[in-house]
Amino acid sequence: MKDSNGKERKKRQEQMSLRENKVEILAPAGSYDILMADFAAGADAVYLGGAMFGARAYANNLSQEELLRALDYAHLHDKKIYLTVNTLMKQQELEDRLLPYLEPFYKAGLSAVIVQDFGAFEAIKEAFPGLHIHASTQMTVTGAAGAKLLKEAGASRVVTARELNLAEIKAIHDNCDIEIESFIHGALCYCYSGQCLLSSFQGGRSGNRGRCAQPCRLMYTPQTSAMPRTKGKGLRGDENRQKDSNGSAYLLSPKDMCGLPVLPDIIEAGVYSLKIEGRMKNVNYAAGVTGIYRKYVDRYLEYGREGFKVEDSDINDLMDLYNRGAFTTGYYNNTKGREMISLKRPNHMGTKALKVLKNEGGRVLFEALEQIYPQDVFEIDKENSFSSGSAYAKGSRFTVNLPKKYRLEKGRVLYRMKNGELTRFVEKQYVGQTLKKKIDVHLTAACDRPLELTFTDTSTGAAVTQTGAEAQAAQKQPAKKERLAEIVTALGDTPFAAETVKVDLQGELFVPVSALKELKRNCAQALEKKILGQYYRELPKGAVEDRIAMSQDTQVYMDTKDASVAGSVENMQIQAAQQSQTRPVTVLVTTLRQAESVYPMADITDIYFDFRLFIREKDSRMMAEAVGKCKAAQKNPVLALPHILRGKDSQKGRQLMENWLAAGADTFLVRSLEQLGLLKELSRSAVIRVITDANLYTWNTRAEQFLLKTTGTQKNLRIIRTTMPLELTAQELAQTKNAVLPRELIVYTHLPLMVSEQCVKKTLGKCDGANGRMTMTGYRQQYQVQSVCDLCYSILYDDTVLDISKPETLIDKAAPDSIRYEFIEETAEPDKVLTGRQNCEKTGRGHFELGVE
Template structure:
């Protein structure tokens, strides 16, 4: 067996809680949308400060963050695009997922350090499309979901580009980026992030359906009329947990979970199960691979439609892929949701750090912060001799340990203060101590994020 690479597990996030749940549950990377230019205009989405905080938090834990700019952009909107993306690029955004070729050229010109990922909205269906995008600077391509596993392998091997593939979640009836159905029937364009999902609505099938259908919700014993109402455009949701070994062996670089419109419990729960089975297979590829029925049941009850399929990876255009009679979501058990919240949706987790402070009269104040093998030192104002009440170690410790809204936590036993305690003692304005602490925290975060 050839050496197997560990695929990136890529999770969706429609809000900050879902983002935190994805990180906590084991996602290697998260993709999200801001307030503009995203294909999920009706998700909560992130404001500028939330995106920047998410970038910093992801990097703190060695994860990546990608941003969707995957709608078609009008000429007059390009004036806003630079100001929109600049803060995220400056914060260390890892990649931008793009549909519009104009946006592609714009990002490549103005933000050359940000990776370009070709969205599934580009409808890449073969090797030549992937090669074209690679020559245009693409690091990664998200091929159309309609491709077989072998077609994915061909793109990976013959185009020589990273491949990101959907492994779980809702599926469109049409090639992404090529559908005009919502625009025509309701004036809401999927290519502008406003799809009304008319494919999920019931339609009258004139003449009824052939009773030879293999759909398990429809059999020859059903009473049907010539004009029956069905959901002929509503595809079953994708769930590939049982073919994870095949996807890993195919060399797919990133396993993508759909669902920026879905709840944080869905994100955390689905990520945790795929994390479990990806790691399980890679730990011992020769061992029999079997999914616990309880885990499969959890996936079925986390905001998936009543039926699931494995997508197009191992079959093409089967009638069994359509949920003809029941496209709604299955219910989720309250106890399951509560357990996911208790385990993964517990807010930001702070990292414990160590600190060393140096405070001697006539010398610059210095503060060193350390996390693992990463250490930073910053200098501040020159320490003065006290003319009245000198600062004590307790005074300094109280100020240095006040980390507030940062991602760090400093315990007293991890703080060492080197200071002159002889008469007349030392003095530093509180403002300067606070600035020293703030600068050190910012520098440590930069080092941990690789942005220094």
């Protein structure tokens, strides 16, 4: 050890400052052991779930005791922990459980919560001052307008939708002063996060509740006419390691993302936090991936773009840790299509490792396609594998005795599913390792004066000084500096490790060893207490209980409701309908012919026009005509905006909104925060009324308060009603009857189960840009895939019609203020359905009766 002259400490602080200001590596932690390994591998922060409200309910989430211990450990080592509270919350959960659950973590210094539910966002912001709120990727932030809304609402960070390209992320960075977090490695969802109901409606396991069953990783069969014409290596080519005789493939299963090749581009686009996916993965994956990204982030920060080069060996290691048939760089480079989909296999693919040269009755001669290590694991089929006992160089040949039953014909390639050498490296370097915080140690000993020991945190400069027993003049052998330094730096049972040591020994002294060791322990405890004390927070006694009581006071919501919609046309319609014992009925149409059939119907109050009717520039005349006919029929025209609106399409979306206003209409069905943000900008010069759709989730009354507050002081922008969620039962919907705003219930529709930037037609090589549909089957069900080519996304619809229009007693239980029929099929005839003259063969009630966990 050497004396500290301040230069090295300054250098460390500068490096840390650069790292903190430029970029953060954010790793997944499905358990306490993984958290420890992630930090050892170089993670700046981890995200994890606790006992409640996490979007990975089946991960080995941390208990309260483990999480509190983890927070202290992280704070001692200048790390951060972000707690996932990113599920949608039912009314009683939000009122009774959320705040008490978070209170101990807030007091212990939790850095941030990751939130999807608008109501949870609002409740946390009010109850826990100073706690950062990160807007989850489940909120589907796709542009700067949506990011601004969240910034104004109190978010300190947005986690962007995975589908954004580098230019779109940079636009958010340039136009909104908010931290940006983006995924850089791991699994990709086929659907925009937060917009997926496939698992929920297939088997009741809702992704919005952290229970996704991953049905996107199952096989699906397109119509025969939609199959691509290929030679040799089509969907049934020889490379397919899992085949199906009817042409099925893993059509909805994306390959994993690896952002390493474009890491400088991601950082320079303004991404502060680099997020690694994988809270369901094991410790070797989480720590191994983190270690590799730590290496390259440091390389970029030190040498810049010019010195940044990714080594093939590290990509190979990432492949060995987990891949689904090669990596993609995700959507960062604005790519999508077949090359991003793992058609052959939905899980770990491994890496090509062995080629069969000869098989004589189970005595198999292999050629090594890569360096082979002891304990490498090779897959034979789904159920069988074998391990290597020795190391073999690439290109070498060796023989293995295997059971004759295995089909290991000449020329077959086996894949390595586990790299033994990589596993040993990760376990030795990271797993089970405990970080030690670097400190400077200074001992002063003078005759007849108390020993004085100072510990200084080298990263922050925090210091404590403790005094102990007096040193005496030496009678025989005086104490030596080297021995005293050895004692005070033996810190094995503390969180610290000495970086430098200085012993100021004044004269020939006797220093009692036991007293010195006790002083060392006291000093370590005092420094630990001081460091942790900087993070601890206090709340006034009873503050959480008071907040819970306030949230249960329905008068608060009723006052807000009266103030926000009093005197509006919608409110008068609702009051009139209540007096006549009927509810207003609204209709969504996807063709102008459907609209024509609805105009004469007296019971209809609003007609929602699908945006695709008017998306092209030449459609403005038809738009004006539709608005005129609607008003002439004494109905309110509403423009149903796209299910998704990315930053790259914001100008097209804005033009659509302006055209609608120019046509003399002012009401919009809004389906994303980006759209709400754009309308807020337009409301500076026009009166705009908003109806939020079901995918702007209002599972609780707090969520509606949040939405109202996003409109801020813009008097021209009014949210006039919300659409009730699709995953709650009638009984659960009834619990929100004291909602801030009037509520509309969809009683007839084809459910949009997925909204995806991908397109099955494009994956199959059939992209024609014609906004068409195709049929796909899977999991004993049938689906319709709608290509929305004007904005280049797709919607996967349930082929079964959701119909809860009868009996009306069920609707009465949910207590909506109005009901809506949606005619998604272009061949549907609204007049016949609404008058009971047409019944669908395949109908269901969705979650209206059974709900989700």
